[in-house]
Amino acid sequence: MNCPYCEKEMKKGIISGDGRSRVYWKSGEKRTNFKDKLGGTGILKAVKYSLAVFEIEAYYCPKCKKMIFDTEVS
Numbered sequence: 001m002n003c004p005y006c007e008k009e010m011k012k013g014i015i016s017g018d019g020r021s022r023v024y025w026k027s028g029e030k031r032t033n034f035k036d037k038l039g040g041t042g043i044l045k046a047v048k049y050s051l052a053v054f055e056i057e058a059y060y061c062p063k064c065k066k067m068i069f070d071t072e073v074s
């Protein structure tokens with residue numbers, strides 16, 4: 001995948017972390033709250049969970065300091 005800003009080749013990689021909490025996204029300035037979580041909204045479908053980790057396949061441009069990954073949000 002090429003960077004949409006500088007059009008150079010992006011590096012493929014994995015964003016990861018401990019899987020104690022799901023990864024959420026919410027539009028605007030505030031993070032996902034307890035009520036959103038109860039309703040199951042804002043879950044990133046690109047995130048793969050296993051026992052103690054989560055992973056997201058993402059492309060990184062070191063020049064522009066941008067990352068891109070495909071996902072849907074529930």
Ligand SMILES: [Zn+2]
Nearest residue numbers: 003006061064
């Ligand atoms: Zn770039």
